[in-house]
Amino acid sequence: MQTQFKKGVLDICVMALIAKKDMYGYEIVSELLSYIDVTESTVYPILRRLTKEGFFTTYIQESSEGPARKYYQLTQEGIAHYQAVATEWQAFTVAVQKLLQEVQ
Amino acid sequence: MNRAEYLELLRDYVSQRFSLVETEDIIRDYEEFFVEGMANGKTEAEVIQGLGSPKLLVEQLVEELQPPKQQSKTTDVLQTGNRYIKKLQKKLTHTLQIKSTTKQLGCMTRILRLMTQCIALGLTVVAIAVILFIIMNMVWTGLGMVGLFIVGGYFLTANVGLGMVFFSGASICLGFFLLGLVCVRSLSNYVIAYIKRAQTWWHYHVNQAPKEEIDHE
Numbered sequence: 001m002q003t004q005f006k007k008g009v010l011d012i013c014v015m016a017l018i019a020k021k022d023m024y025g026y027e028i029v030s031e032l033l034s035y036i037d038v039t040e041s042t043v044y045p046i047l048r049r050l051t052k053e054g055f056f057t058t059y060i061q062e063s064s065e066g067p068a069r070k071y072y073q074l075t076q077e078g079i080a081h082y083q084a085v086a087t088e089w090q091a092f093t094v095a096v097q098k099l100l101q102e103v104q
Numbered sequence: 105m106n107r108a109e110y111l112e113l114l115r116d117y118v119s120q121r122f123s124l125v126e127t128e129d130i131i132r133d134y135e136e137f138f139v140e141g142m143a144n145g146k147t148e149a150e151v152i153q154g155l156g157s158p159k160l161l162v163e164q165l166v167e168e169l170q171p172p173k174q175q176s177k178t179t180d181v182l183q184t185g186n187r188y189i190k191k192l193q194k195k196l197t198h199t200l201q202i203k204s205t206t207k208q209l210g211c212m213t214r215i216l217r218l219m220t221q222c223i224a225l226g227l228t229v230v231a232i233a234v235i236l237f238i239i240m241n242m243v244w245t246g247l248g249m250v251g252l253f254i255v256g257g258y259f260l261t262a263n264v265g266l267g268m269v270f271f272s273g274a275s276i277c278l279g280f281f282l283l284g285l286v287c288v289r290s291l292s293n294y295v296i297a298y299i300k301r302a303q304t305w306w307h308y309h310v311n312q313a314p315k316e317e318i319d320h321e
Contacts, residue, residue: 025137025140026136026137026140026141040154040155041164044134044137045165045167045168048133062307067136067139067308068308
């Protein structure tokens, strides 16, 4: 897949994962890898940007049996943004699907 | 290249584009990534391979975040100083690299790094002392005035106070105040960055859980 194309979509995927439950970096990367072929190094910058834009908050949780983990959580703003973008994306893919079918 | 070397290199590159505090935060994230990766049965080399070169990683970070063309340098006196120290450090290690064997080098670089860090820390302490001195002076002067007021009443205090403030005090105080402000600003960044670094070190080097062993079985 084209990298430029994939980049925009990755935002939505990351938000979709975190909308389900709070997740830590490694978890997000490996979960994402099970769906899409991404490199590890692309995910962290995205997480950082979305946090900076106010869509995520982070908290560090120390656990007794694992290392300390930085968890990402959607903010109210993030939830609203995610819903808007996801609907937009769904409408877009339906339109593209339709176009492809009709052209064939 | 192992994990420590990789992260050190990454810190070098990141610190050129991001503030001290943000740099430590970014390094923290990748420290965590290493620890998690290894807890999941990967080797250091495999994790590094997944992440790619530190230079490329920083480029990706910059591309995503696009920081406003570096921060205002005029105020970050200490940070600029730190950069100079780093440059010097690099030069020194480079000269050593030519002279000594690889095994000695590791040790020497470590000592050098520690030395330069000690110098930086020393400078920080001096800066703190200067600020404390200024603050104490202000307190002293203030207390002196109060004392004068109690003993001499309004008239004398106003006379002496005005003389002090207008003819000598004001300009010096203002100068020191501005200097203090600058120092405090860059110092606070410094202190926060060091605290973060210590936290990261504690979380991922000292306090590492025995989880790895369980996973390897």
